[in-house]
Amino acid sequence: MLPAQFAACCKAGSPLPRGACAWFGRRQMPARAVSGQTIDVDASAAAGPWPPGFFDRRDPTDDADFYAAPRFVTHIDNGAIRAVTELYDELGLPKGRMLDLMSSWVSHLSRRPDGGLVVLGMNAAELHANPLADERVLQDLNREPRLPFDDGTFDSVTCCVSIDYLIKPVAVLHEAARVLRPGGLVVITFSNRCFPTKAIRGWLATDDTGHADIVRGYLEQVGDFGPVTAERRTPARHGGDPLYGVWAARLSHHEADR
Numbered sequence: 001m002l003p004a005q006f007a008a009c010c011k012a013g014s015p016l017p018r019g020a021c022a023w024f025g026r027r028q029m030p031a032r033a034v035s036g037q038t039i040d041v042d043a044s045a046a047a048g049p050w051p052p053g054f055f056d057r058r059d060p061t062d063d064a065d066f067y068a069a070p071r072f073v074t075h076i077d078n079g080a081i082r083a084v085t086e087l088y089d090e091l092g093l094p095k096g097r098m099l100d101l102m103s104s105w106v107s108h109l110s111r112r113p114d115g116g117l118v119v120l121g122m123n124a125a126e127l128h129a130n131p132l133a134d135e136r137v138l139q140d141l142n143r144e145p146r147l148p149f150d151d152g153t154f155d156s157v158t159c160c161v162s163i164d165y166l167i168k169p170v171a172v173l174h175e176a177a178r179v180l181r182p183g184g185l186v187v188i189t190f191s192n193r194c195f196p197t198k199a200i201r202g203w204l205a206t207d208d209t210g211h212a213d214i215v216r217g218y219l220e221q222v223g224d225f226g227p228v229t230a231e232r233r234t235p236a237r238h239g240g241d242p243l244y245g246v247w248a249a250r251l252s253h254h255e256a257d258r
């Protein structure tokens, strides 16, 4: 019997046998190893600009279909979830107003944020089951990257184990910068598993370090963020799912114009 997070990744429309999906989630993929299309991805390319095919997906059909059925599962194990919560606490996220992008029924917070929690995702039932949320937005960011919020209205924007599904990540993160107050944080976390048919090919073609480079590249491309920090948040010898965090603060308009 596979743990819930494996089953979740495997069941969700992947034509791969269950074992293969678990294998896929664990193994670091060498460059050029994705079937169907060869692309060159290495640390320098991953920092952008991105090569042709980087944002293609094996399943380009409507995300609404893929996420139509709720998945009341966790996509990473408890140790990795704890690492997300600890990172959020360390960065002080529960003290402000938070927007959790690509959210579900869990936002991995230690408590309800003082300024409230807005969750945005693809499945209404999952979002409605999120016990800490006080506002829920159903939106396909691959169709509409613009966020339905006023400028500077959040203290933090998070995206947990989902950045690899975005085909226009820079546009979405540009929006994240717009809705953040100056000094507000964007915090992106990921592990080493995914729904492979829905992840972009550039993500599937590289390893954990490459993923951190990709996310750093996205944030640097936006231009409205200060220095980017990227860290492995689970211990190096940790036997469970690894957890990586990449974060940066939104610059003030004055700083961004310099």
Ligand SMILES: C[S@@+](CC[C@H](N)C(=O)[O-])C[C@H]1O[C@@H](n2cnc3c(N)ncnc32)[C@H](O)[C@@H]1O
Binding pocket: 063, 067, 074, 075, 101, 102, 103, 104, 106, 120, 121, 122, 123, 126, 139, 140, 141, 142, 143, 159, 160, 161, 162, 165
């Ligand atoms: C692996 S789950 C992660 C859910 C949650 N962030 C967590 O930590 O458990 C991926 C999530 O991304 C959301 N998602 C996928 N594609 C999306 C899109 N195009 N626009 C908005 N959300 C999307 C789905 O609704 C799903 O909840």
